[in-house]
Amino acid sequence: MKKLCLKKVSKKKWILENHTPKEILVLDQVDLEVDPGDLITIIGPSGSGKSTLLRILNRLEDASEGDIFLDGGNIKDMDVIELRRKVGLVFQVPVMFDSSVEENIFYGLKLLGREGEKEVAERYLSLVGLNRDFLKRDSARLSVGEKQRISVARALMVEPEVLLLDEPTSALDPTATLEIENLVLKLNLKLNLTVLLVTHDIQQARRLGHKSVVVVKGRKVEEGPIENLFGFPESHLTKRFLEGNLKEGS
Numbered sequence: 113m114k115k116l117c118l119k120k121v122s123k124k125k126w127i128l129e130n131h132t133p134k135e136i137l138v139l140d141q142v143d144l145e146v147d148p149g150d151l152i153t154i155i156g157p158s159g160s161g162k163s164t165l166l167r168i169l170n171r172l173e174d175a176s177e178g179d180i181f182l183d184g185g186n187i188k189d190m191d192v193i194e195l196r197r198k199v200g201l202v203f204q205v206p207v208m209f210d211s212s213v214e215e216n217i218f219y220g221l222k223l224l225g226r227e228g229e230k231e232v233a234e235r236y237l238s239l240v241g242l243n244r245d246f247l248k249r250d251s252a253r254l255s256v257g258e259k260q261r262i263s264v265a266r267a268l269m270v271e272p273e274v275l276l277l278d279e280p281t282s283a284l285d286p287t288a289t290l291e292i293e294n295l296v297l298k299l300n301l302k303l304n305l306t307v308l309l310v311t312h313d314i315q316q317a318r319r320l321g322h323k324s325v326v327v328v329k330g331r332k333v334e335e336g337p338i339e340n341l342f343g344f345p346e347s348h349l350t351k352r353f354l355e356g357n358l359k360e361g362s
């Protein structure tokens with residue numbers, strides 16, 4: 113069975129243009145099938161709808177049209193908290209509560225009314241490359257890279273089946289970027305976690321390998337193994353995006 117299946121998913125939003133409300137189509141009939149254990153990068157110009165797509169999968173926003181199935185069940189019919197336990201989302205800018213790392217890490221479990229074990233927290237901290245001393249640290253005083261790792265550890269604490277990562281390295285330096293990329297590869301391989309990662313950075317998609325989906329103006333214009341997309345793009349829009357010839361808002 114498919115882990116995720118999107119059928120003709122569209123999203124409309126209202127914006128103000130010259131003080132006049134106008135409806136825009138942010139996602140346009142997106143179909144996508146994700147197998148268990150897939151690692152998929154979602155690439156496309158700024159404003160093309162990539163973050164909206166992730167937010168819809170986690171029901172931070174609802175689709176205007178179409179259906180999304182997780183393990184065959186329509187996410188519309190699921191309890192939102194339960195859906196978010198199964199489908200974790202890590203934002204571009206790490207969101208930390210102003211308290212200790214420990215409290216941050218146990219936050220998701222608390223929402224579910226569950227107690228967390230310190231040993232489990234330490235295991236996930238070590239998986240993201242941080243030692244146990246971090247639990248007592250003040251989260252406000254961490255580097256962005258450390259916060260991003262802790263956001264990933266926090267997302268993992270509830271044992272999600274799918275991890276959504278929205279440009280997780282855009283605020284990081286090249287070394288921290290490579291470390292997060294290696295972490296994503298490790299989580300996918302070791303935990304067989306299904307991962308959808310949004311990135312602006314086509315070289316990042318190339319480094320992560322696997323499969324990519326190209327989104328332009330809310331439409332899925334192409335998908336396939338990353339080497340095919342780079343080597344033999346079928347859509348002229350993919351070609352222009354890879355050449356750096358697609359403007360923002362495309």
Ligand SMILES: Nc1ncnc2c1ncn2[C@@H]1O[C@H](COP(=O)(O)OP(=O)(O)OP(=O)(O)O)[C@@H](O)[C@H]1O
Pocket residue numbers: 125126127138156157158159160161162163164165312
């Ligand atoms: N709350 C909102 N209200 C109105 N329009 C919005 C809202 N959020 C996003 N949009 C518009 O929806 C479109 C898609 O936005 P989205 O954030 O999904 O794009 P993106 O591909 O993630 O872009 P980026 O790469 O810059 O993060 C953009 O045109 C954006 O301006």
Ligand SMILES: [Mg+2]
Pocket residue numbers: 162163164278
């Ligand atoms: Mg975005």
